[in-house]
Amino acid sequence: MTITAIIGTLLLLWVVWDLFNGSVWLHREFHRAQEPLAYWTTLLLWLAVAISCFFWEL
Incomplete structure (x- = not known):
């Protein structure tokens, strides 16, 4: 798993939390x-x- 995929996953969790x-x-805020x-x-x-x-390549 690349660092960008990890960051993307964490950001998606953040979006779900915000919902x-x-x-x-x-x-x-x-x-x-x-x-x-x-909002x-x-x-x-x-x-x-x-x-x-998820589309970035590092």
Whole structure:
């Protein structure tokens, strides 16, 4: 298992945790109930980063 796959797996776990937790971090914390658009946009950003880790070759 490469380091990028490990990082991608950890980031995917983080995304799942954020789904259950209802808050996500970028430069500050976004809560799903208070700022849904910012929450989902940031969550999708982290998901894209996590998935992209599986396509990098080191």
